[in-house]
Amino acid sequence: MLDRLNKKPNDLSAFWMPFTANRQFKQAPRMLVAAQDMHYTADDGRKVMDGTAGLWCVNAGHCRPKITEAIQKQAAELDYAPAFQMGHPIVFEFANRLAAMSPEGMDHVFFTNSGSESVETALKIALAYHRARGDGSRFRLIGRERGYHGVNFGGISVGGIVSNRKMFGTLLTGVDHLPHTHLPAKNAFTRGEPEHGADLADELERIVTLHDASTVAAVIVEPVAGSTGVLIPPKGYLKRLREICDKHGILLIFDEVITGFGRLGAPFAADYFGVVPDIMTTAKGVTNGVIPMGAVFVKKEIHDAFMNGPEHMIEFFHGYTYSGNPIACAAGLATLDTYQEEGLLTRASELSDHWADALHSLKGEPHVIDIRNIGLVGAIELESIPGEPTKRAFSAFLKAFERGLLIRTTGDIIALSPPLIITKGQIDEMIDNLRDVLRMVD
Numbered sequence: 001m002l003d004r005l006n007k008k009p010n011d012l013s014a015f016w017m018p019f020t021a022n023r024q025f026k027q028a029p030r031m032l033v034a035a036q037d038m039h040y041t042a043d044d045g046r047k048v049m050d051g052t053a054g055l056w057c058v059n060a061g062h063c064r065p066k067i068t069e070a071i072q073k074q075a076a077e078l079d080y081a082p083a084f085q086m087g088h089p090i091v092f093e094f095a096n097r098l099a100a101m102s103p104e105g106m107d108h109v110f111f112t113n114s115g116s117e118s119v120e121t122a123l124k125i126a127l128a129y130h131r132a133r134g135d136g137s138r139f140r141l142i143g144r145e146r147g148y149h150g151v152n153f154g155g156i157s158v159g160g161i162v163s164n165r166k167m168f169g170t171l172l173t174g175v176d177h178l179p180h181t182h183l184p185a186k187n188a189f190t191r192g193e194p195e196h197g198a199d200l201a202d203e204l205e206r207i208v209t210l211h212d213a214s215t216v217a218a219v220i221v222e223p224v225a226g227s228t229g230v231l232i233p234p235k236g237y238l239k240r241l242r243e244i245c246d247k248h249g250i251l252l253i254f255d256e257v258i259t260g261f262g263r264l265g266a267p268f269a270a271d272y273f274g275v276v277p278d279i280m281t282t283a284k285g286v287t288n289g290v291i292p293m294g295a296v297f298v299k300k301e302i303h304d305a306f307m308n309g310p311e312h313m314i315e316f317f318h319g320y321t322y323s324g325n326p327i328a329c330a331a332g333l334a335t336l337d338t339y340q341e342e343g344l345l346t347r348a349s350e351l352s353d354h355w356a357d358a359l360h361s362l363k364g365e366p367h368v369i370d371i372r373n374i375g376l377v378g379a380i381e382l383e384s385i386p387g388e389p390t391k392r393a394f395s396a397f398l399k400a401f402e403r404g405l406l407i408r409t410t411g412d413i414i415a416l417s418p419p420l421i422i423t424k425g426q427i428d429e430m431i432d433n434l435r436d437v438l439r440m441v442d
């Protein structure tokens with residue numbers, strides 16, 4: 001039961017919270033009850049600045065009227081239509097809009113409901129594509145250490161975050177991993193792309209030589225690794241990966257679940273870095289995080305390879321009950337309108353110098369061992385308390401929330417990714433608040 005007046009639930013036990021220290025939370029709950037633009041309202045009435053765009057998803061800020069109205073209208077008009085063997089106009093309209101703004105040649109869109117599902121979909125498309133072309137011996141998938149590709153079995157197999165993998169058995173077989181690109185000894189306190197580490201892409205040659213190119217289907221990386229603590233690709237690294245994939249007929253998948261929809265100052269990281277993958281996974285910002293949705297972008301050649309066989313036959317045995325759900329599509333179209341009207345897909349490029357200056361002004365504050373930034377993403381890495389990894393950053397998270405700022409932490413790294421509507425004044429306010437927090441935590 002909810003005490004609607006006070007907006008407080010009377011029992012916290014039934015809900016098993018995701019990626020949460022449940023026991024800690026339930027002793028001292030942090031509840032959000034409303035949101036508008038850059039701020040949440042906590043259940044005690046405090047305003048809390050959103051330093052993380054929710055979970056890297058609310059790119060246009062909260063409760064934007066156009067998106068809210070579109071959802072309300074669509075829910076009253078066509079709430080649901082079967083996704084298999086049936087269509088509804090808005091899903092085609094939304095796919096066309098997305099394809100039109102996508103990097104060169106990515107003409108087709110497959111809808112999912114989350115980043116994790118987008119990843120599973122992309123991996124399955126890659127495997128099935130080779131098989132559809134009569135090249136079915138390409139079954140291997142290459143991910144990267146410290147990569148995050150959601151929580152489903154394919155995603156944790158190609159992902160490289162140990163705690164997300166170690167409890168769950170053998171995972172997918174036929175998977176190998178590139179080394180991560182985090183080189184603090186050489187690149188600490190770099191603004192933008194680091195100088196050192198492009199040669200780490202050559203590890204792909206080594207892996208391909210080990211397994212033979214004829215067995216490798218695809219390589220998947222986040223252009224900027226987000227959830228592991230904002231690892232920015234060294235200069236030239238992604239181009240080199242592209243070249244090696246081309247040389248060996250391997251598909252390159254960019255997981256743009258975080259970087260998609262303006263986070264770096266261009267619509268996609270592929271645009272920002274000038275490297276076009278074969279398949280691109282997105283979610284989060286596709287609907288401003290408001291309705292669950294993901295979209296996998298696919299090059300025409302890949303899509304077309306499936307379009308053979310008898311015409312009454314299903315070409316790709318994959319899909320979700322909610323793929324292209326009408327309400328999600330309405331939210332997505334209104335989100336794209338909002339991004340376009342307010343120039344949000346490129347706004348991070350206008351703010352990135354100010355953002356970098358503000359973030360790097362934290363150099364020299366207690367425990368800070370690295371600061372990195374790109375677009376409107378930043379990370380502040382703290383020295384761990386000996387024997388108690390994650391504790392210092394978690395204390396900073398609790399202290400920041402107390403002081404009206406929502407940040408995100410992973411290990412002992414503070415990650416920041418505010419809504420793209422943030423003003424310069426709000427950036428300064430956020431960083432000043434964080435400076436005080438860093439001075440307060442042990």
Ligand SMILES: Cc1ncc(COP(=O)(O)O)c(C=O)c1O
Binds near residue numbers: 149256257
């Ligand atoms: C790069 C990347 N891929 C996949 C996912 C998983 O998305 P979801 O939580 O919507 O399943 C995330 C989530 O943060 C992500 O950052």
